[in-house]
């Protein structure tokens with residue numbers, strides 16, 4: 001591969017469990033990138049009813065390659081939507097594996113967005129106490145975030161991602177051409193997680209995003225590949241530092257304490273994950289201002305960039321301060337009765353903070369703008 005090739009590969013370095021992230025246009029039907037990571041001949045592709053008609057055949061063609069292939073490739077097509085990210089859907093994956101007679105050397109391939117990736121990874125983590133899986137993410141959000149790092153799981157009506165496991169994929173294959181069919185609203189949702197990386201760790205990346213947001217939304221190929229590469233590089237570094245979120249990995253949760261509260265409160269329906277995280281990051285910036293950490297200009301930089309990406313800033317009108325607090329009490333980051341929030345000491349430098357005075361938080365939640 002020459003240096004100018006649009007194809008890039010980086011590695012998540014976890015010793016014996018290290019894996020590559022391949023990024024570039026048209027990778028989906030390049031079976032040579034996937035076949036080395038299969039555990040055996042049994043392969044189950046898990047996808048959904050929206051993605052299957054677009055990309056399933058191409059992935060299968062690449063995997064099977066010539067007529068001489070001895071792979072046993074099956075597929076499971078699930079319904080679409082965040083509300084389907086449940087244990088019942090994961091049971092359907094286990095049923096399909098058992099019905100196919102798949103053994104411990106099978107490989108699951110997640111073809112789709114973060115919902116399919118999180119559920120397939122969790123199914124793999126538990127099936128016969130753990131089998132191989134590969135991520136083939138097809139949304140911007142899943143390409144820059146959910147396919148990397150091994151957080152797998154499902155939602156509970158009371159709280160987001162409450163049931164799950166850390167289970168790393170064997171490889172991540174990011175075909176950037178799949179973004180051409182992604183609805184604009186989903187692209188915007190993915191941009192929230194991209195902006196997150198700039199805010200928590202990389203001020204240069206934040207400035208780059210400010211300069212290039214319009215072109216990214218126009219699907220400029222080279223810029224998108226750059227944004228995905230930079231995002232995956234930051235995420236991979238954080239995951240390598242702290243795979244199971246004992247410390248620094250919690251920073252990847254910027255905006256998520258508020259965001260997950262919004263998603264759970266509205267029943268995993270109207271708001272997309274990225275939209276809730278976008279609003280959650282605006283809320284985190286505003287609370288950081290109240291604590292005297294950010295100044296007004298810095299908060300304006302955050303909100304201007306989120307707006308330029310097309311993300312909502314206002315919290316849902318049906319959520320009052322009590323509703324936020326009640327939902328946030330269930331957040332997985334909390335270790336005792338105090339709420340642990342990811343806030344911004346300055347732009348490009350996030351921290352976990354469990355010392356926000358309850359009255360200040362309450363006032364902040366009452367005052368924060370609503371839709």
Ligand SMILES: NC(=O)c1ccc[n+]([C@@H]2O[C@H](COP(=O)([O-])OP(=O)(O)OC[C@H]3O[C@@H](n4cnc5c(N)ncnc54)[C@H](O)[C@@H]3O)[C@@H](O)[C@H]2O)c1
Pocket residue numbers: 048050051054080081082085112113114115116118138139140141142145146147148149150151152161178179180181182183186189190273274
């Ligand atoms: N595991 C992690 O580290 C992690 C990180 C971030 C988010 N998540 C989870 O990821 C989920 C959100 O992921 P998402 O934003 O990808 O949502 P999603 O999986 O629901 O996909 C969004 C929509 O786009 C459709 N779609 C997917 N690819 C497409 C394509 N190429 N063309 C057209 N349509 C396409 C899907 O069918 C769906 O309707 C949430 O459940 C969130 O909690 C997990």
Ligand SMILES: O=C(O)C(=O)C[C@@H](O)[C@H](O)[C@H](O)COP(=O)(O)O
Pocket residue numbers: 145149151160161193245249250252253256332
């Ligand atoms: O990989 C991580 O770590 C993240 O926190 C990434 C988040 O963008 C993602 O939404 C993740 O699923 C949140 O995890 P949770 O543990 O807060 O449920």
Ligand SMILES: [Zn+2]
Pocket residue numbers: 145193256273277
């Ligand atoms: Zn997220």
